[in-house]
Amino acid sequence: MPTTGDSDLETAELALLWAARETGLLEALLRETGSPNEAAAVSGVTERAARVTIDALVDLGFFERVEDGVEPTNRVLGLLATRDVRSIGQVPSALDQFDAFAALPTAMRRDNPERQPRSRTVQRTRHQLGASEAVDDATVRATVDAIHAANPDAERVLALADGPGRHARELADRGPAVTLLEGSAVGDVVEPLLAGGDVSLQTGCLPDLESGSHDLIFLVDGLWQSAAGENRFTLRAVERVLAPGGAFVAVEPLRDHSDTAAAVAATALATGRGEPYTEATVAGWCVAAGLDDVSTSDVRDTPYQAVAAERHAD
Template identity: 60%
Template sequence: MPTAGDADLDMPALALLWAARETGLLAALVDEPGGVREAADSAGITERSARIVVDALVDLDFLRRVDDGIEPANRALGLLATRDLRSVGAVPATLDRFDAYAELPRTMESGVPPVDPDERVRHRLGAAEAVDDASVETTVDAALAANPDAERALVIADGPGRHARALAERGLDVTLLDGPTVIEAVEPLLDPTPVEPRAGSLADVGMTFDLVLTVDSAWRQPAEENRFTVLAAANVLAPGGAIVLAEPLRDRSAAAVEVAAAALATGSGEPYPESTVREWFADAGLARIEASDVPETPYQAVVGRRRGD
């Protein structure tokens, strides 16, 4: 997913930052008085290791030196607190992904990815909140092109609701649907907006919509779950309404390899080819199915429409 700001760390920088987090060195530097030696003792690592990592993180502007020791710089704030999703940024989720890649051989053996604790869910939501504005706007443009006259929209699994909020700013009546844990986490972001958050499933929605949008989520789920989601979404479409699935397709997206690795390490899905997504739409009875690239994003927008009654 395209993100703004801090995610562009190279592999050595990620490895050092990840090691500092996983060993407890970062927490020791922040939570306890003293310098590098005291932090090394607290984290149970060698003083040499702590010194090298601290020097690197100072150079990367995650830490800064003060008279009596080391303290976090502004760039590190998202690593230390996740209460406000707007301050988390992309780095914590990037480190979580690095950790998942390190576990990939064991995940491939078991077929079961590690379970994310609540903190990592908030990291993922913080990264989604940090998606660059241009990507959000072009994705919403692609959705509205499917039904320019839409008045009521349902956005599924949009995390903190960046696309839902953008649709509301365009004048649509928008409902955001996700699981209870996510909705509870993102409600403070949605309270000042007209977006209506709703926890539950599509079967609980109880109304119809002119536009249903889901972004960057199908690859996280197995094919049969996506097939069911498209069918359920088709059932809440008003006559003439459209479903838009914005997704990095395996046979069209430049991000397909990255998505394949992420899907294997963290979820139960995979990047799907255009033909598979078209099949989901056709099986749901949708018509005028088409796919197009979403400019300046790794996504393709697959569109299907309900025939007018």
């Protein structure tokens, strides 16, 4: 929140690192050789390209000079370590996003995202989870403040598609019993991260949950990644799973409120089926699903908004 592709790299720096990854130059430097000439030969780039790129990557702190060439620093570990999402950081996801933006003209001519090989999908999922895990603590706290305010007395909380569970864990630290609902592919990756903690992981689908089983349900960065029909379906399921008097909160970059909406629109076109929606659109879905008392507030020190709605007490 927001996590897709965030890093401290400028666009040109990100483009250079992406090109090094796509040509195989980065792989050669990380796994085969630290010599610019040898890396050029392995990857097929020119010696000039290898030399200039390596100099830049040294300047950026991804590599350091040694007697025979260069060797990776801790900053580049996220490009190597993908098993533990805590080690990945935000750069790999930023590179994936840059790759998607490069293919944006093609994506704009398709009704649905291009189907990717399973290995690439798995890798990108891990990268995105790593970026979510690396969101700064202040942003996570501000987001959870907005979520918790919708029902401060909630005892049973459901986090929808919260990935590694940064928001779920923060909320659990405040007292409620929190369940993270994820798909099996993501659940398998984050289960070790949540083991022994206060958040219960459940894999499956929202409509399969018990009616009236939760006092507070939240979704961060979820609606804009999905088509309108999917969101209407999700909110109908939310209304059924909420206990009477319970609340739902969607934390989103609303198109008519957020200064990051244009960037989110580009990301949605490049990678998914959704788009940034207006406050009225999201509120309309809530009301149509049987929720009421819809309100919107800014999430402190972020470009996001929290849309909260309640289920009538029986």
